Amino acid sequence: MSLRFEKYLKSNFGNTYLKEHPGLFGVPDFVFYAKQQKEISFISFELKLKDWKRAAKQAFRYKSFSNIAYVVIGISSANAAMNNIDHFRKYNIGLASFDSNSYFEILFKPEISEPYSENLKQKLVNTVARSRKKCRNIRILLG
Amino acid sequence: MKVYHQTGFRHNWNIDSFQQHVGDGLIYSPINIDADKLLHLDVSVKQTGFLDPQLYLLNEAKGNLPTYPYFPGNIKPDYATPDLDTSHLQLAQLCVDFQLQNSFEYIVIPTRYYADNPTSYFLQSSDYFVLPFCDYLKEKGIQKKILLSVIVKGIMLTDDERRNEALNWITGHMCIDGVYLIFEDNFTSKQIKDFDFLLNALMFIKVLKDNGMEVHLGYNNTEAILYSIAMPDSVSIGSYENLRSFGIKRFQDLENGPMRGPRARLYSSQLFQWMDYQYIDAMSKLVEHYENYFDESEYRPLMFTPDYNWQFQKPEPYKHYFYVFNRQIKSLPVSQGDRMETIKAQIKKALSLFRTIEESVLLDEDSDGSHLPTWFNVINAFQKEVSK
Numbered sequence: 001m002s003l004r005f006e007k008y009l010k011s012n013f014g015n016t017y018l019k020e021h022p023g024l025f026g027v028p029d030f031v032f033y034a035k036q037q038k039e040i041s042f043i044s045f046e047l048k049l050k051d052w053k054r055a056a057k058q059a060f061r062y063k064s065f066s067n068i069a070y071v072v073i074g075i076s077s078a079n080a081a082m083n084n085i086d087h088f089r090k091y092n093i094g095l096a097s098f099d100s101n102s103y104f105e106i107l108f109k110p111e112i113s114e115p116y117s118e119n120l121k122q123k124l125v126n127t128v129a130r131s132r133k134k135c136r137n138i139r140i141l142l143g
Numbered sequence: 144m145k146v147y148h149q150t151g152f153r154h155n156w157n158i159d160s161f162q163q164h165v166g167d168g169l170i171y172s173p174i175n176i177d178a179d180k181l182l183h184l185d186v187s188v189k190q191t192g193f194l195d196p197q198l199y200l201l202n203e204a205k206g207n208l209p210t211y212p213y214f215p216g217n218i219k220p221d222y223a224t225p226d227l228d229t230s231h232l233q234l235a236q237l238c239v240d241f242q243l244q245n246s247f248e249y250i251v252i253p254t255r256y257y258a259d260n261p262t263s264y265f266l267q268s269s270d271y272f273v274l275p276f277c278d279y280l281k282e283k284g285i286q287k288k289i290l291l292s293v294i295v296k297g298i299m300l301t302d303d304e305r306r307n308e309a310l311n312w313i314t315g316h317m318c319i320d321g322v323y324l325i326f327e328d329n330f331t332s333k334q335i336k337d338f339d340f341l342l343n344a345l346m347f348i349k350v351l352k353d354n355g356m357e358v359h360l361g362y363n364n365t366e367a368i369l370y371s372i373a374m375p376d377s378v379s380i381g382s383y384e385n386l387r388s389f390g391i392k393r394f395q396d397l398e399n400g401p402m403r404g405p406r407a408r409l410y411s412s413q414l415f416q417w418m419d420y421q422y423i424d425a426m427s428k429l430v431e432h433y434e435n436y437f438d439e440s441e442y443r444p445l446m447f448t449p450d451y452n453w454q455f456q457k458p459e460p461y462k463h464y465f466y467v468f469n470r471q472i473k474s475l476p477v478s479q480g481d482r483m484e485t486i487k488a489q490i491k492k493a494l495s496l497f498r499t500i501e502e503s504v505l506l507d508e509d510s511d512g513s514h515l516p517t518w519f520n521v522i523n524a525f526q527k528e529v530s531k
Contacts, residue, residue, distance in 0.1 A: 064424060
Protein backbone atom coordinates (compact mmCIF):
# COMPACT_ATOMS: atom_id res chain seq x y z
CA MET A 1 0.00 0.00 0.00
CA SER A 2 2.81 2.36 0.92
CA LEU A 3 4.67 2.05 -2.39
CA ARG A 4 1.51 2.46 -4.43
CA PHE A 5 0.46 5.46 -2.39
CA GLU A 6 3.88 7.04 -2.77
CA LYS A 7 3.63 6.63 -6.52
CA TYR A 8 0.15 8.14 -6.42
CA LEU A 9 1.35 11.12 -4.34
CA LYS A 10 4.28 11.73 -6.64
CA SER A 11 2.30 11.60 -9.86
CA ASN A 12 -0.67 13.66 -8.64
CA PHE A 13 0.78 16.13 -6.17
CA GLY A 14 4.54 16.18 -6.80
CA ASN A 15 7.48 14.82 -4.85
CA THR A 16 7.36 17.38 -2.06
CA TYR A 17 7.08 14.88 0.75
CA LEU A 18 9.07 13.21 3.51
CA LYS A 19 8.69 9.50 4.01
CA GLU A 20 8.62 8.03 7.54
CA HIS A 21 10.36 11.11 8.88
CA PRO A 22 11.71 10.46 12.41
CA GLY A 23 11.99 12.78 15.41
CA LEU A 24 8.44 14.08 15.40
CA PHE A 25 5.45 12.83 17.43
CA GLY A 26 4.96 9.37 15.97
CA VAL A 27 6.34 8.45 12.55
CA PRO A 28 3.95 9.49 9.76
CA ASP A 29 4.03 7.40 6.61
CA PHE A 30 4.24 10.59 4.57
CA VAL A 31 4.42 14.30 5.34
CA PHE A 32 3.54 16.30 2.25
CA TYR A 33 4.63 19.94 2.19
CA ALA A 34 3.30 22.76 0.12
CA LYS A 35 5.16 26.05 -0.15
CA GLN A 36 2.85 28.95 -0.94
CA GLN A 37 4.61 32.32 -0.91
CA LYS A 38 6.32 32.41 2.51
CA GLU A 39 3.99 29.89 4.13
CA ILE A 40 4.59 26.17 4.24
CA SER A 41 1.63 23.85 4.85
CA PHE A 42 2.13 20.30 6.07
CA ILE A 43 -0.21 17.42 5.38
CA SER A 44 0.47 14.10 7.08
CA PHE A 45 -0.79 10.71 6.01
CA GLU A 46 -1.19 7.58 8.09
CA LEU A 47 -1.77 4.54 5.90
CA LYS A 48 -3.58 1.51 7.30
CA LEU A 49 -5.23 -1.45 5.64
CA LYS A 50 -7.60 -1.68 8.60
CA ASP A 51 -7.88 -0.55 12.26
CA TRP A 52 -9.11 2.97 11.63
CA LYS A 53 -9.24 3.62 15.37
CA ARG A 54 -5.54 3.10 15.84
CA ALA A 55 -4.81 5.06 12.68
CA ALA A 56 -6.89 7.99 13.98
CA LYS A 57 -4.85 8.08 17.20
CA GLN A 58 -1.65 8.17 15.17
CA ALA A 59 -3.03 10.83 12.84
CA PHE A 60 -4.04 12.99 15.79
CA ARG A 61 -0.43 12.99 16.95
CA TYR A 62 0.62 14.31 13.55
CA LYS A 63 -1.57 17.35 14.12
CA SER A 64 1.23 18.48 16.45
CA PHE A 65 3.27 19.41 13.37
CA SER A 66 0.76 19.31 10.48
CA ASN A 67 -1.99 21.60 9.29
CA ILE A 68 -3.97 18.57 8.22
CA ALA A 69 -3.63 14.88 9.03
CA TYR A 70 -5.29 12.14 7.00
CA VAL A 71 -5.99 8.52 7.76
CA VAL A 72 -5.78 6.67 4.45
CA ILE A 73 -7.59 3.40 4.90
CA GLY A 74 -7.72 0.34 2.66
CA ILE A 75 -10.93 0.15 0.67
CA SER A 76 -12.10 -3.00 2.49
CA SER A 77 -12.15 -1.13 5.81
CA ALA A 78 -13.45 2.17 4.47
CA ASN A 79 -17.05 1.37 5.39
CA ALA A 80 -16.16 0.66 8.99
CA ALA A 81 -14.33 3.96 9.17
CA MET A 82 -17.20 5.80 7.44
CA ASN A 83 -19.62 4.40 10.02
CA ASN A 84 -17.53 6.25 12.58
CA ILE A 85 -17.11 9.46 10.62
CA ASP A 86 -18.19 11.46 13.67
CA HIS A 87 -15.00 10.34 15.38
CA PHE A 88 -12.98 11.95 12.58
CA ARG A 89 -15.16 15.07 12.67
CA LYS A 90 -14.80 15.36 16.44
CA TYR A 91 -11.01 15.34 16.29
CA ASN A 92 -10.77 17.14 12.92
CA ILE A 93 -8.84 14.28 11.30
CA GLY A 94 -9.13 13.63 7.57
CA LEU A 95 -10.30 10.31 6.19
CA ALA A 96 -9.58 8.93 2.75
CA SER A 97 -9.71 5.53 1.08
CA PHE A 98 -7.18 4.05 -1.29
CA ASP A 99 -7.62 0.92 -3.36
CA SER A 100 -5.50 -1.49 -5.34
CA ASN A 101 -6.16 0.51 -8.52
CA SER A 102 -4.67 3.55 -6.82
CA TYR A 103 -8.08 5.19 -6.59
CA PHE A 104 -7.89 7.81 -3.86
CA GLU A 105 -11.08 9.24 -2.44
CA ILE A 106 -11.38 11.82 0.29
CA LEU A 107 -14.23 10.80 2.57
CA PHE A 108 -13.84 13.59 5.07
CA LYS A 109 -11.80 16.72 4.56
CA PRO A 110 -10.91 18.38 7.88
CA GLU A 111 -10.49 22.06 8.53
CA ILE A 112 -7.00 23.47 8.23
CA SER A 113 -5.56 24.19 11.65
CA GLU A 114 -2.30 25.41 13.10
CA PRO A 115 -0.01 22.64 14.36
CA TYR A 116 -0.20 22.25 18.15
CA SER A 117 3.55 22.33 18.60
CA GLU A 118 5.48 25.33 17.36
CA ASN A 119 8.76 23.47 18.00
CA LEU A 120 7.84 20.46 15.88
CA LYS A 121 6.46 22.63 13.12
CA GLN A 122 9.70 24.63 13.08
CA LYS A 123 11.68 21.38 12.97
CA LEU A 124 9.83 20.42 9.79
CA VAL A 125 10.16 23.92 8.33
CA ASN A 126 13.92 23.72 8.87
CA THR A 127 14.01 20.33 7.17
CA VAL A 128 12.26 21.45 3.98
CA ALA A 129 13.14 25.14 3.87
CA ARG A 130 15.86 24.73 1.23
CA SER A 131 13.86 22.43 -0.98
CA ARG A 132 13.04 23.82 -4.43
CA LYS A 133 10.59 21.08 -5.26
CA LYS A 134 7.17 22.21 -6.39
CA CYS A 135 3.86 20.70 -5.41
CA ARG A 136 0.66 20.75 -7.49
CA ASN A 137 -3.06 20.18 -7.06
CA ILE A 138 -2.66 20.98 -3.38
CA ARG A 139 -6.18 22.40 -3.11
CA ILE A 140 -7.54 18.86 -3.41
CA LEU A 141 -5.93 17.97 -0.11
CA LEU A 142 -6.20 21.30 1.67
CA GLY A 143 -9.62 22.34 0.58
CA MET B 144 3.77 4.05 54.36
CA LYS B 145 7.27 5.06 53.32
CA VAL B 146 8.44 6.11 49.89
CA TYR B 147 11.91 5.11 48.74
CA HIS B 148 13.78 6.48 45.76
CA GLN B 149 14.68 3.64 43.40
CA THR B 150 17.98 5.06 42.21
CA GLY B 151 19.83 4.34 38.98
CA PHE B 152 21.15 6.53 36.21
CA ARG B 153 21.27 10.16 37.41
CA HIS B 154 20.88 9.16 41.06
CA ASN B 155 21.91 12.70 41.96
CA TRP B 156 18.36 13.82 41.05
CA ASN B 157 17.03 11.42 43.68
CA ILE B 158 19.57 12.54 46.27
CA ASP B 159 18.73 16.21 45.58
CA SER B 160 15.02 15.49 46.03
CA PHE B 161 15.59 13.46 49.17
CA GLN B 162 17.63 16.31 50.63
CA GLN B 163 14.61 18.51 49.93
CA HIS B 164 12.54 16.15 52.08
CA VAL B 165 10.97 14.21 49.25
CA GLY B 166 10.84 10.52 50.12
CA ASP B 167 11.97 8.59 53.17
CA GLY B 168 15.19 7.09 51.86
CA LEU B 169 17.06 5.76 48.87
CA ILE B 170 17.58 2.31 47.40
CA TYR B 171 21.11 2.33 45.99
CA SER B 172 22.02 0.71 42.70
CA PRO B 173 25.61 -0.62 42.46
CA ILE B 174 25.66 -0.71 38.68
CA ASN B 175 25.15 3.06 38.70
CA ILE B 176 27.38 4.23 41.54
CA ASP B 177 31.00 3.37 42.25
CA ALA B 178 31.48 1.56 45.57
CA ASP B 179 34.00 4.12 46.84
CA LYS B 180 31.72 6.98 45.90
CA LEU B 181 28.88 5.33 47.78
CA LEU B 182 31.11 4.82 50.82
CA HIS B 183 31.95 8.50 50.82
CA LEU B 184 28.38 9.74 50.50
CA ASP B 185 27.16 11.50 53.62
CA VAL B 186 25.62 9.06 56.05
CA SER B 187 22.49 11.23 56.17
CA VAL B 188 21.53 10.05 52.68
CA LYS B 189 22.19 6.40 53.51
CA GLN B 190 21.01 5.73 57.03
CA THR B 191 17.32 5.65 56.09
CA GLY B 192 17.83 3.60 52.94
CA PHE B 193 19.23 0.32 51.76
CA LEU B 194 21.35 -1.31 49.09
CA ASP B 195 20.02 -3.47 46.29
CA PRO B 196 23.06 -5.80 46.05
CA GLN B 197 22.21 -6.63 42.41
CA LEU B 198 23.63 -10.13 42.17
CA TYR B 199 20.72 -11.00 39.91
CA LEU B 200 23.08 -12.32 37.22
CA LEU B 201 25.79 -13.30 39.71
CA ASN B 202 28.94 -12.45 37.75
CA GLU B 203 27.71 -10.02 35.08
CA ALA B 204 30.14 -7.11 35.24
CA LYS B 205 27.63 -4.38 34.44
CA GLY B 206 28.54 -0.77 35.14
CA ASN B 207 30.11 -0.16 38.53
CA LEU B 208 29.19 -3.53 39.99
CA PRO B 209 32.80 -4.85 39.77
CA THR B 210 33.90 -2.04 42.13
CA TYR B 211 31.98 -3.73 44.96
CA PRO B 212 34.02 -6.03 47.21
CA TYR B 213 31.34 -8.72 47.19
CA PHE B 214 31.13 -8.84 43.38
CA PRO B 215 31.81 -12.53 42.62
CA GLY B 216 34.42 -11.72 39.95
CA ASN B 217 36.50 -10.09 42.69
CA ILE B 218 36.41 -13.28 44.73
CA LYS B 219 37.47 -15.49 41.82
CA PRO B 220 37.92 -14.67 38.15
CA ASP B 221 35.30 -16.34 35.92
CA TYR B 222 33.14 -16.98 38.96
CA ALA B 223 30.25 -19.30 38.13
CA THR B 224 27.38 -20.93 39.98
CA PRO B 225 29.38 -23.99 41.18
CA ASP B 226 31.79 -21.58 42.91
CA LEU B 227 28.99 -20.62 45.25
CA ASP B 228 29.45 -24.03 46.90
CA THR B 229 32.84 -23.03 48.18
CA SER B 230 32.58 -19.26 48.54
CA HIS B 231 29.04 -18.44 49.62
CA LEU B 232 30.21 -17.67 53.15
CA GLN B 233 32.88 -15.28 51.90
CA LEU B 234 30.40 -13.60 49.56
CA ALA B 235 27.88 -13.16 52.38
CA GLN B 236 30.52 -11.69 54.69
CA LEU B 237 31.78 -9.23 52.10
CA CYS B 238 28.26 -8.16 51.17
CA VAL B 239 27.13 -7.73 54.79
CA ASP B 240 30.32 -5.89 55.75
CA PHE B 241 29.90 -3.48 52.85
CA GLN B 242 26.31 -2.74 53.83
CA LEU B 243 27.33 -2.25 57.48
CA GLN B 244 30.15 0.09 56.47
CA ASN B 245 27.58 2.28 54.73
CA SER B 246 25.27 2.44 57.75
CA PHE B 247 22.12 1.54 55.80
CA GLU B 248 18.89 1.08 57.69
CA TYR B 249 18.42 -2.50 56.48
CA ILE B 250 20.69 -5.34 55.49
CA VAL B 251 19.49 -6.81 52.22
CA ILE B 252 20.03 -10.41 51.18
CA PRO B 253 20.48 -10.66 47.41
CA THR B 254 18.68 -12.97 45.05
CA ARG B 255 19.45 -14.39 41.63
CA TYR B 256 17.42 -13.95 38.49
CA TYR B 257 16.55 -16.70 36.07
CA ALA B 258 14.35 -16.47 33.00
CA ASP B 259 12.76 -19.67 34.35
CA ASN B 260 13.59 -20.54 37.93
CA PRO B 261 15.21 -23.97 38.28
CA THR B 262 13.39 -26.49 40.49
CA SER B 263 16.13 -26.10 43.11
CA TYR B 264 15.78 -22.30 43.11
CA PHE B 265 14.48 -21.86 46.65
CA LEU B 266 16.80 -24.50 48.08
CA GLN B 267 19.80 -22.89 46.43
CA SER B 268 18.71 -19.43 47.51
CA SER B 269 18.50 -20.60 51.10
CA ASP B 270 21.88 -22.37 51.01
CA TYR B 271 23.83 -19.74 49.12
CA PHE B 272 22.28 -16.53 50.36
CA VAL B 273 19.73 -16.62 53.18
CA LEU B 274 21.49 -18.95 55.62
CA PRO B 275 25.04 -17.60 55.23
CA PHE B 276 23.81 -14.01 55.50
CA CYS B 277 21.70 -14.72 58.59
CA ASP B 278 24.42 -16.80 60.25
CA TYR B 279 27.04 -14.11 59.68
CA LEU B 280 24.77 -11.36 61.00
CA LYS B 281 23.98 -13.46 64.07
CA GLU B 282 27.64 -14.21 64.62
CA LYS B 283 28.44 -10.50 64.50
CA GLY B 284 25.53 -9.67 66.79
CA ILE B 285 24.03 -7.22 64.31
CA GLN B 286 20.61 -5.94 65.33
CA LYS B 287 19.65 -4.29 62.03
CA LYS B 288 16.56 -5.53 60.28
CA ILE B 289 17.08 -7.97 57.43
CA LEU B 290 15.25 -7.83 54.12
CA LEU B 291 15.20 -10.69 51.65
CA SER B 292 15.19 -9.72 47.96
CA VAL B 293 12.49 -11.57 46.06
CA ILE B 294 11.67 -11.30 42.38
CA VAL B 295 8.08 -12.37 41.87
CA LYS B 296 7.67 -13.84 38.44
CA GLY B 297 4.35 -13.88 36.63
CA ILE B 298 3.90 -17.59 37.21
CA MET B 299 4.28 -17.12 40.98
CA LEU B 300 1.20 -14.91 40.83
CA THR B 301 -0.97 -16.97 38.54
CA ASP B 302 -0.13 -20.55 39.54
CA ASP B 303 -1.43 -21.53 42.99
CA GLU B 304 1.26 -24.12 43.58
CA ARG B 305 4.11 -21.80 42.63
CA ARG B 306 2.61 -18.97 44.66
CA ASN B 307 2.28 -21.11 47.78
CA GLU B 308 5.79 -22.44 47.31
CA ALA B 309 7.17 -18.91 47.10
CA LEU B 310 5.14 -17.63 50.05
CA ASN B 311 6.04 -20.65 52.19
CA TRP B 312 9.69 -20.15 51.41
CA ILE B 313 9.68 -16.42 52.15
CA THR B 314 7.76 -16.76 55.41
CA GLY B 315 9.75 -19.83 56.51
CA HIS B 316 12.90 -17.93 57.48
CA MET B 317 12.90 -16.87 61.11
CA CYS B 318 15.80 -14.45 60.74
CA ILE B 319 14.11 -12.35 58.07
CA ASP B 320 12.19 -9.23 59.04
CA GLY B 321 10.79 -8.49 55.65
CA VAL B 322 11.11 -8.55 51.89
CA TYR B 323 12.37 -6.26 49.18
CA LEU B 324 9.71 -7.39 46.76
CA ILE B 325 9.97 -6.89 43.03
CA PHE B 326 7.20 -7.90 40.65
CA GLU B 327 8.72 -8.80 37.30
CA ASP B 328 6.88 -6.82 34.69
CA ASN B 329 6.83 -8.09 31.11
CA PHE B 330 4.04 -5.84 29.93
CA THR B 331 4.49 -3.77 26.82
CA SER B 332 2.15 -0.97 27.96
CA LYS B 333 3.46 1.73 30.23
CA GLN B 334 0.73 1.16 32.80
CA ILE B 335 -0.24 -2.30 34.07
CA LYS B 336 -3.72 -3.08 32.81
CA ASP B 337 -3.88 -6.80 33.68
CA PHE B 338 -6.61 -7.47 36.24
CA ASP B 339 -5.29 -10.89 37.35
CA PHE B 340 -1.71 -9.68 37.68
CA LEU B 341 -2.69 -6.72 39.84
CA LEU B 342 -5.16 -8.59 42.05
CA ASN B 343 -2.71 -11.46 42.58
CA ALA B 344 0.06 -9.00 43.38
CA LEU B 345 -2.17 -7.41 46.04
CA MET B 346 -2.99 -10.83 47.48
CA PHE B 347 0.72 -11.72 47.53
CA ILE B 348 1.51 -8.60 49.53
CA LYS B 349 -1.44 -9.24 51.84
CA VAL B 350 -0.27 -12.76 52.72
CA LEU B 351 3.17 -11.45 53.59
CA LYS B 352 1.70 -8.69 55.75
CA ASP B 353 -0.66 -11.18 57.42
CA ASN B 354 2.45 -13.14 58.34
CA GLY B 355 3.97 -10.15 60.09
CA MET B 356 6.58 -9.30 57.48
CA GLU B 357 7.69 -5.89 56.38
CA VAL B 358 7.03 -5.47 52.66
CA HIS B 359 9.08 -2.99 50.66
CA LEU B 360 8.09 -2.79 47.02
CA GLY B 361 10.73 -2.03 44.41
CA TYR B 362 10.49 -0.81 40.84
CA ASN B 363 7.04 0.74 41.12
CA ASN B 364 5.36 2.97 38.62
CA THR B 365 2.00 4.65 39.26
CA GLU B 366 0.53 1.29 40.33
CA ALA B 367 2.25 1.91 43.68
CA ILE B 368 -0.96 3.78 44.53
CA LEU B 369 -2.93 0.64 43.85
CA TYR B 370 -0.49 -1.58 45.77
CA SER B 371 -0.88 0.74 48.74
CA ILE B 372 -4.26 -0.82 49.51
CA ALA B 373 -2.51 -4.06 50.51
CA MET B 374 -0.73 -1.97 53.15
CA PRO B 375 2.93 -2.51 52.24
CA ASP B 376 5.53 -0.72 54.35
CA SER B 377 6.95 1.17 51.42
CA VAL B 378 6.64 1.80 47.71
CA SER B 379 9.22 3.28 45.38
CA ILE B 380 9.61 6.23 43.06
CA GLY B 381 12.04 6.23 40.16
CA SER B 382 13.00 8.53 37.33
CA TYR B 383 13.44 6.56 34.10
CA GLU B 384 11.10 3.78 33.06
CA ASN B 385 13.65 1.05 33.82
CA LEU B 386 13.50 2.14 37.45
CA ARG B 387 9.72 1.96 37.49
CA SER B 388 9.44 -1.50 35.98
CA PHE B 389 11.81 -4.40 36.62
CA GLY B 390 13.49 -5.92 33.58
CA ILE B 391 16.69 -7.96 33.63
CA LYS B 392 18.10 -6.11 30.61
CA ARG B 393 19.16 -3.34 32.91
CA PHE B 394 21.65 -5.72 34.53
CA GLN B 395 23.01 -7.30 31.38
CA ASP B 396 26.31 -6.11 30.02
CA LEU B 397 25.10 -5.90 26.44
CA GLU B 398 26.81 -4.53 23.40
CA ASN B 399 24.47 -1.61 23.05
CA GLY B 400 23.36 -0.28 19.74
CA PRO B 401 22.32 3.37 19.53
CA MET B 402 20.16 4.16 22.55
CA ARG B 403 16.72 5.61 21.96
CA GLY B 404 15.85 8.03 24.71
CA PRO B 405 12.38 7.89 26.21
CA ARG B 406 9.87 10.56 25.25
CA ALA B 407 9.46 13.21 27.90
CA ARG B 408 6.26 12.88 29.91
CA LEU B 409 4.69 14.76 32.78
CA TYR B 410 2.97 13.00 35.65
CA SER B 411 -0.46 14.18 36.77
CA SER B 412 -1.66 12.99 40.16
CA GLN B 413 -5.26 13.78 39.23
CA LEU B 414 -5.04 11.57 36.14
CA PHE B 415 -2.83 8.81 37.62
CA GLN B 416 -0.90 9.03 34.38
CA TRP B 417 2.30 10.22 32.75
CA MET B 418 1.24 12.26 29.77
CA ASP B 419 3.40 12.72 26.69
CA TYR B 420 4.37 16.38 26.62
CA GLN B 421 3.18 16.72 23.03
CA TYR B 422 -0.35 16.09 24.23
CA ILE B 423 0.13 18.90 26.72
CA ASP B 424 0.83 21.18 23.75
CA ALA B 425 -2.42 19.98 22.17
CA MET B 426 -4.29 20.43 25.46
CA SER B 427 -2.96 23.98 25.76
CA LYS B 428 -4.71 24.79 22.45
CA LEU B 429 -7.86 22.72 22.88
CA VAL B 430 -8.71 22.23 26.56
CA GLU B 431 -9.93 25.07 28.70
CA HIS B 432 -7.78 25.64 31.80
CA TYR B 433 -5.54 22.77 30.70
CA GLU B 434 -2.97 23.71 33.31
CA ASN B 435 -5.36 22.70 36.08
CA TYR B 436 -4.88 19.06 35.14
CA PHE B 437 -1.27 19.22 36.30
CA ASP B 438 0.12 19.58 39.78
CA GLU B 439 1.87 22.57 41.27
CA SER B 440 5.53 22.21 42.15
CA GLU B 441 8.63 24.36 42.12
CA TYR B 442 9.51 22.77 38.75
CA ARG B 443 6.22 23.43 37.03
CA PRO B 444 6.62 27.13 36.14
CA LEU B 445 9.78 26.37 34.14
CA MET B 446 8.21 23.37 32.39
CA PHE B 447 5.21 25.46 31.37
CA THR B 448 7.23 28.21 29.74
CA PRO B 449 6.84 28.12 25.93
CA ASP B 450 10.57 27.67 25.30
CA TYR B 451 11.04 24.77 27.70
CA ASN B 452 13.04 22.04 25.98
CA TRP B 453 11.20 18.84 26.88
CA GLN B 454 13.60 15.95 26.76
CA PHE B 455 14.52 13.03 28.97
CA GLN B 456 17.86 14.47 30.11
CA LYS B 457 16.05 17.30 31.86
CA PRO B 458 15.62 16.85 35.62
CA GLU B 459 12.43 18.89 36.06
CA PRO B 460 9.80 16.37 34.91
CA TYR B 461 11.36 13.67 37.10
CA LYS B 462 11.89 15.82 40.18
CA HIS B 463 8.33 17.04 39.70
CA TYR B 464 7.18 13.40 39.71
CA PHE B 465 9.16 12.59 42.87
CA TYR B 466 7.59 15.55 44.64
CA VAL B 467 4.04 15.03 43.39
CA PHE B 468 3.92 11.26 43.76
CA ASN B 469 5.49 11.31 47.22
CA ARG B 470 2.88 13.84 48.28
CA GLN B 471 0.12 11.76 46.71
CA ILE B 472 1.22 8.63 48.59
CA LYS B 473 1.60 10.49 51.87
CA SER B 474 -1.87 11.95 51.57
CA LEU B 475 -3.54 8.52 51.46
CA PRO B 476 -5.67 7.62 54.47
CA VAL B 477 -3.99 5.47 57.09
CA SER B 478 -6.82 2.95 57.41
CA GLN B 479 -7.09 0.33 54.70
CA GLY B 480 -10.86 0.73 54.23
CA ASP B 481 -10.64 4.50 53.88
CA ARG B 482 -7.66 4.17 51.56
CA MET B 483 -9.56 1.89 49.19
CA GLU B 484 -12.59 4.17 49.12
CA THR B 485 -10.44 7.28 48.62
CA ILE B 486 -8.53 5.79 45.70
CA LYS B 487 -11.76 4.56 44.11
CA ALA B 488 -13.22 8.06 44.34
CA GLN B 489 -10.02 9.52 42.87
CA ILE B 490 -10.10 7.03 39.99
CA LYS B 491 -13.70 8.00 39.23
CA LYS B 492 -12.67 11.63 39.17
CA ALA B 493 -9.69 10.85 36.93
CA LEU B 494 -11.93 9.02 34.47
CA SER B 495 -14.22 12.02 34.37
CA LEU B 496 -11.24 14.33 33.71
CA PHE B 497 -10.08 12.05 30.91
CA ARG B 498 -13.55 12.24 29.36
CA THR B 499 -13.29 16.02 29.32
CA ILE B 500 -9.80 15.96 27.78
CA GLU B 501 -10.86 13.43 25.16
CA GLU B 502 -13.69 15.66 24.03
CA SER B 503 -11.00 17.36 21.97
CA VAL B 504 -7.67 15.57 22.40
CA LEU B 505 -7.38 12.01 21.13
CA LEU B 506 -4.89 10.31 23.49
CA ASP B 507 -3.00 7.11 22.80
CA GLU B 508 -3.02 4.10 25.14
CA ASP B 509 0.11 5.22 26.98
CA SER B 510 -1.27 8.64 27.89
CA ASP B 511 -4.96 7.94 28.35
CA GLY B 512 -6.94 6.52 31.27
CA SER B 513 -7.38 3.02 29.86
CA HIS B 514 -5.68 1.47 32.91
CA LEU B 515 -8.11 3.02 35.35
CA PRO B 516 -11.26 0.89 34.87
CA THR B 517 -9.08 -2.19 35.53
CA TRP B 518 -7.65 -0.58 38.65
CA PHE B 519 -11.13 0.25 39.88
CA ASN B 520 -12.27 -3.35 39.38
CA VAL B 521 -9.14 -4.66 41.08
CA ILE B 522 -9.89 -2.57 44.16
CA ASN B 523 -13.46 -3.86 44.26
CA ALA B 524 -12.24 -7.45 43.98
CA PHE B 525 -9.59 -6.92 46.64
CA GLN B 526 -12.15 -5.31 48.95
CA LYS B 527 -14.21 -8.47 48.69
CA GLU B 528 -11.19 -10.62 49.49
CA VAL B 529 -10.28 -8.51 52.50
CA SER B 530 -13.80 -8.67 53.89
CA LYS B 531 -13.96 -12.50 53.70
